[in-house]
Amino acid sequence: DVAGDVCERFLKGAAISVWQNSFDEASNWTAFALKPHSLAERMRGKDPQLRMDTSPDFWNRYHEDIQCCRLLGSNSLRLSLEWSRVMPNGPGQVDEEAVRRYTDILDACAAAGLVPMLTLHHFTHPQWFQQLGGFEKEENIRYFEEWAVTAFKLFRRHMSLVATFNEPTCAAFTGYIAGIHAPGHRGDIAGAGRVLLHMLRAHSAAYAAIKAQEGGSCVRVGLVHQQITFEPEGTGMLYAASRWTADWLTHCFGWDVVHTYLLTGRFSWRIPGGRPGQLEVQEPGGRPHLDWLGINYYTRVVLDWRLGFTCRPGEVLTDMGWPVVPEGLHAAIAHCAELGVPLYITETGLADGADDRRAPLIAAYWEQVARAVADGYDVRGFFYWTLVDNYEWHLGYNMKFGLFEWLEAPANAQPHPAAAAQRARATAAASKAAC
Numbered sequence: 001d002v003a004g005d006v007c008e009r010f011l012k013g014a015a016i017s018v019w020q021n022s023f024d025e026a027s028n029w030t031a032f033a034l035k036p037h038s039l040a041e042r043m044r045g046k047d048p049q050l051r052m053d054t055s056p057d058f059w060n061r062y063h064e065d066i067q068c069c070r071l072l073g074s075n076s077l078r079l080s081l082e083w084s085r086v087m088p089n090g091p092g093q094v095d096e097e098a099v100r101r102y103t104d105i106l107d108a109c110a111a112a113g114l115v116p117m118l119t120l121h122h123f124t125h126p127q128w129f130q131q132l133g134g135f136e137k138e139e140n141i142r143y144f145e146e147w148a149v150t151a152f153k154l155f156r157r158h159m160s161l162v163a164t165f166n167e168p169t170c171a172a173f174t175g176y177i178a179g180i181h182a183p184g185h186r187g188d189i190a191g192a193g194r195v196l197l198h199m200l201r202a203h204s205a206a207y208a209a210i211k212a213q214e215g216g217s218c219v220r221v222g223l224v225h226q227q228i229t230f231e232p233e234g235t236g237m238l239y240a241a242s243r244w245t246a247d248w249l250t251h252c253f254g255w256d257v258v259h260t261y262l263l264t265g266r267f268s269w270r271i272p273g274g275r276p277g278q279l280e281v282q283e284p285g286g287r288p289h290l291d292w293l294g295i296n297y298y299t300r301v302v303l304d305w306r307l308g309f310t311c312r313p314g315e316v317l318t319d320m321g322w323p324v325v326p327e328g329l330h331a332a333i334a335h336c337a338e339l340g341v342p343l344y345i346t347e348t349g350l351a352d353g354a355d356d357r358r359a360p361l362i363a364a365y366w367e368q369v370a371r372a373v374a375d376g377y378d379v380r381g382f383f384y385w386t387l388v389d390n391y392e393w394h395l396g397y398n399m400k401f402g403l404f405e406w407l408e409a410p411a412n413a414q415p416h417p418a419a420a421a422q423r424a425r426a427t428a429a430a431s432k433a434a435c
């Protein structure tokens, strides 16, 4: 049982999404970001960091990146399998070249001693799927199920740990309410709820379908959840709206929806102050379709009375403006432990262009994980977001989460592992702290 062996080891390494490191034409996110008159396009004129004509190019320079990951002393790399690369043209149509490339990537991971943790959906999917209505339509769940089975059949040799979705709450909310992620809808609360419900159902369908394959029972299938809490800055009348919003966001963005669904099979789409169960959908109950849960933890958000993001006095902020609250990671672990499945810290990290906060903060996060393990929580891995500075969605190259920066490869350069050394930035202290 390869997966069983992998699960026995504590995994440590870095997390990436392949799209953020190399765009592909068939992706809905590429279409979204390049759409004429889109926010990104309008911004691009003013902000060169939103350019998409260049990228860290993981797709071609993966040997260097894998070498970088190895240099950190990692034993794992979390990466996405891009559905749009493997099936760019439509359901059932596999691109053999992309399969060969992914096989090379996964072989290179194995040769470097890195267990791959694979993500089937990291905010991106094929544009053809989006054109069919994406996760807005219940009948499209079968396409995701088909993708999960195809991925299993193609890459089963390397598939011991697989996540169906990365942060379904974030995908639904930022894509349908905030409008800053694909497909860019604003204020569509009902749409966000529908998408989230269908993603969770797609997770369950993919889980069951992988397990039903020959050899599928050995694969550990999980889900990656963003754990975030919101709180009002103060009390009193002025803060009533921010308290209401904080409660609603914490419930819907955070733990409750995913947790309730996984534990009870109930999808609770609550309005704060509304009657309990008002908008619940009954799902078939039973054992949660989950072998492990990934926790992405970055911050807790404080809302001022105008619903703007703020912080408590003295808190260190990342370049994203997020307060760093390391003890929140322990709290997140304690919450998520209620599910009774092994936990992985699938992402934590910070945007730090000055490289002056990263090392101590990684150490602080790490301490919280060690504390949780000492307290008896079943935490089996820690992944830093991210390996190489990459495209931070609507913020493009403005945010530097990476342990390494990248330089454009000279024209016609052959990727070579030794080039990794030239790529390393002065983050030795950070990488040491990470591992």
Ligand code: GCO
Pocket (backbone or CB within 6 Å): 017, 020, 166, 167, 170, 226, 296, 347, 385, 392, 393, 401
């Ligand atoms: C997310 C994603 C990553 C982000 C990272 C930094 O949480 O949004 O998993 O793709 O880049 O979290 O914001």
